[in-house]
Amino acid sequence: MDIEKYEEDVPPTRWENIVEFIMFRFRWLFVVPFLLPLSFLFNTVFDIRNRLIHLVNSAPNAHVRKVNYIQEQLKEWNENGRKTKLVNARPGWLTMSFRFPLYKENATKIATDKLFDILELDVERMIIKVEPGVTMGQISRYLIPRGYTLPVLPELDDLTIGGLINGCGVESGSFRHGMFQHICEQFEVVMSSGELRTVGPDPEGNSLFYAIPWSQGTICFLTAATIKIIPCKKYVKLTYKKTSTLNEMCQSLTTDSDRFADNVDFVEALQFDKNKGCIMLGEFSDGPDTDDEVINPIGRWYKKWFYTHVEDLINKRQQSVEYIPLRDYYHRHSRSIFWELRDIVPFGNNIIFRYLMGWLCPPKIAFLKATTPNVLRKLYDRSHVLQDMLIPLENLEECVTLFDEEVEIYPLWLCPFYLKYQPGLMRLKNATSKMYVDVGAYGVTTKKGYHHARTTRVLEKYVISVNGFQMTYADIYMPKAEYAEMFDRTLYDWKRTTEGCLDAFPDIYDKICRNNRR
């Protein structure tokens, strides 16, 4: 990666600064009257469509047809001499990342994006089989009323199964169950030859199963995934614990991330400044035992944005307990898109706005992305940070200190997860299994000396030095050799060689590096 190219970024002229400022401040003039109703309409229509599909149970038959179509596309590509690289047809504006893929421009697009239905729920085997385009919002809406949930259910409604498996996924259930890939039992995939395979971790199975997570669709096309489910209850009893120093946060989070604890099912923390933070411990619950305990349906349209609610609570009390409806809990960061919506609709958390227009929120991320003007993209390029660094929990204090020195964006998202020793890109170098933590920084920085490429390189180098990993939806500036230091490519490269992927798919690095994303 040639970071010199970014070193030379031309600073904006005064005129550009003014236009950027206006676009940034007044983006809501477009978002509120147009995107909000459009998002609401889209979600309603798609929800009705999904309910009808479940009612007539047409998804399994359609699945066979859709997979056949993918195989036909691949047959044709093989007959034409395998001349181009293969990618998924899902358009760039739909994906949950800031960037648009450039590598798709001259590639052959395979129609995995037509696969967006739930195929089977088997409560005997405690599994759900789903197509890769199924979203987290769809799954939680389907499973929770039936008394089940995914052990790890990432919070943004529009994240897809295909993206969370071929990329990665982490959530507050991860401290016990691991990452999204660790709750998967089987993958149905189509190889570049057109062959349909089902792979799992069983001894007769194939190490291909371990090569797929994080591979960004550069080994095969995922057409269905079988995923573990667990029983759930109606509420999450959430305990909010204030921490007053960074050291206290790190110590308590380490003690609280006990995967064998009986009464904790979710662990998440928010750091509000260098010192003040809040750890949230959740437990599945049937509801309050006494009348004076509070039920707080935080997902309702008139409720405060979740992260502001947390900060208000810890400003008042050292510790509080609330009962939150389960689906509201899972999607607690959706309504405010973590804390990104404060820049887009600055009055979005205002009580009057919430009561009048809150039911239309949030705007669909894909629609926001498709309509982001170029001027704003440039501004975001210069001062907007989006990084998730996955580091060992024992290194949390120095990592947060580094984030504070380099970007100083708060809240910081802290999500512990259990990293199992397994073959694959995320193979641990020096441990059998270990507790890790996702440190997520999202927002605009005003830190002096911040430079998107140089600062990211500082963070990347640190993450490699502690055997950490960088989430691949974010901007990655490290060179290919460093990527191979961070991720273990042995199984990946071996599978690509033996499964005929080298001429069929781009190399993973060419999909994730900043140069190949706009």
Ligand SMILES: Cc1cc2nc3c(=O)[nH]c(=O)nc-3n(C[C@H](O)[C@H](O)[C@H](O)COP(=O)(O)OP(=O)(O)OC[C@H]3O[C@@H](n4cnc5c(N)ncnc54)[C@H](O)[C@@H]3O)c2cc1C
């Ligand atoms: C990381 C890695 C690097 C390799 N590098 C080379 C190489 O440089 N040269 C070479 O000739 N061969 C290499 N191999 C191939 C390996 O030694 C076998 O020959 C190969 O896996 C058999 O291929 P297969 O796809 O038919 O079977 P596989 O799908 O690989 O499975 C064979 C059996 O081994 C098990 N298995 C596979 N990988 C693992 C693993 N990592 N941990 C635990 N169980 C596993 C499977 O579950 C299955 O039971 C490598 C394999 C791996 C995993």
Ligand SMILES: NC(=O)C1=CN([C@@H]2O[C@H](COP(=O)(O)OP(=O)(O)OC[C@H]3O[C@@H](n4cnc5c(N)ncnc54)[C@H](OP(=O)(O)O)[C@@H]3O)[C@@H](O)[C@H]2O)C=CC1
């Ligand atoms: N809590 C969390 O864990 C969060 C995670 N994220 C990140 O967002 C991303 C998910 O976003 P989403 O929009 O759902 O996914 P994307 O469309 O961004 O897909 C991510 C990668 O997976 C590949 N892929 C997707 N579907 C398939 C398939 N069926 N077969 C083979 N490869 C596939 C894509 O390949 P191609 O390039 O060919 O399209 C792409 O490289 C993940 O990378 C995740 O880490 C974001 C927010 C929260």
Ligand SMILES: CC(C)=CCC[C@@H](C)[C@H]1CC[C@@]2(C)C3=C(CC[C@]12C)[C@@]1(C)CC[C@H](O)C(C)(C)[C@@H]1CC3
């Ligand atoms: C591991 C975890 C929890 C990751 C969370 C990542 C989210 C915060 C990211 C994923 C997609 C994301 C990059 C996005 C944006 C904000 C941060 C998001 C939501 C926004 C909405 C910021 C505003 C931009 O104009 C634009 C609309 C392009 C993007 C779209 C993607």
